[in-house]
Amino acid sequence: MGHGIKALVFDVFGTLVDWRGSIAREGAAWGAARGVAADWAAFADAWRAAYHPSMDRVRRGERPWTILDHLHRETLDRLLAEFGIIGLDEAEKDHWNRVWHRLTPWPDTVPGMLALKPHFTLATLSNGNVALLLNMAKRAGMPFDTILSAELCRHYKPDPEVYRMAYGLLGLQPHEVLMTAAHNSDLVAASQQGLRTAFFPRPAEYGPAQVKDKQAEHAFDFVATDLVDLARQLRAI
Structure with missing residues (x-):
């Protein structure tokens, strides 16, 4: 050519x-089905905001090699508390973390x-x-x-x-x-x-x-x- x-x-x-629209849409549907109110666009933004800082700690050698799924899960655990989303069991948290797969x-x-x-x-x-x-x-x-x-x-x-x-x-x-x-x-x-x-x-x-x-x-x-x-x-x- x-x-x-x-x-x-x-x-x-x-x-x-x-990523932003996908997470916000899935969050809104999930929240509506469970009576959970949250600013899901802000939730997506906060999750993504941790993306580079968490990887940079790995890049600088401050922590051993860690795949993105695990970095995302660490951020998710923090955000659930910050956004007042409580009562999720491990299976639900894992499913939520895999929103990045969807x-x-x-x-x-x-x-x-x-x-x-x-x-x-x-x-x-x-x-x-x-x-x-x-x-x-x-x-x-x-x-x-x-x-x-x-x-x-x-x-x-x-x-x-x-x-x-x-x-x-x-x-x-x-x-x-x-x-x-x-x-x-x-x-x-x-x-x-x-x-x-x-x-x-x-x-x-x-x-x-x-x-x-x-x-x-x-x-x-x-x-x-x-x-x-x-x-x-x-x-x-």
Whole structure:
């Protein structure tokens, strides 16, 4: 196709799936069925706000390697108390923690991936653990060829080891792999390891108050409006 790209590796949370809306919707339905009132959008925001700080403790060596499911569960236990949600047994807490396995894709995600799949290898490149990403992909119908996770190299993005792992495991050169994300910082880190980069915005990821990542802030290789537009730019459509 002229651009030399053989594989796309995707950030997942926010880029392909709507974590905030998914958690808020499931929380509202769960709360209504049990008579539990809470600001579920705020609950989702607070859960996500702990994402980077909890991983950074692992990245800095302040605690041993810990998968994201376990980090999420530690945050959940704290948030349930903070939001006054009481009386859950261990099975219910585990089910709630696995809401991250049940996130809903954005409307263009699956159509874009289906257009790309005949022409490229498609893989996750996410801080989510393997089981989380696999369960999410199967439930959402996201047609990945393989699951690449921070768990495989025991480093969290933006550690360089994660990006190097991607092209190494795929048997490709860095310039043959296109890191695809809705987050500027992820793409900058990928580009520093030689990967090609593609940005498209998800202006509703953090809700109506979103400020960051509403546009490309660097000279990435591709800038699209969404995943279907990126597929067009890669001449897959």
